[in-house]
Amino acid sequence: MLLDDAALEQSAVVANCAMNRERRLDGYARELGIDITELAGDRWLDLCCGTGRALADAAAVLPETEIVGVDLVDHFVPGTNALRLITASVTTWQPDGPSDLITCVHGLHYIGDKLGLLTRAASWLTENGLLIANFDAGSVRLPDGTPAGRRLMGAAGS
16 A cells, blocks of 8 residues: 555654754765765755755855755754754755755655656756756556556657
């Protein structure tokens, strides 16, 4: 049985602050294959940012970049005045302006409507903005619970 977004957000798995929450800045290079310091632009939005530790690291080396992190759980690192850390569901939250870079490291694993979130996030980009996220097409399910990954990959290759 598939959970709706509200039930999924209340589950112990999603709300567990110990899972994938202590990522450092170098984790973006390892997980996404990018150097944030070269791509952040004027505004970087990180969805499912965990404690914000990586964003605090980035704020120290990117003082001209506005950095915003959004996470469901408010267990943020202390002393993060150089960036904005917001407690909210990424499934309903709206930014106050476009971003040059939007990232989501492993956060899509915990989102029910992954494609819906990606579509919304893409609409938050500047004209030349970049959206980078871990995405496992095999994790996308049809309403009856069957995997849609093969169909999605087949459609993309057509």
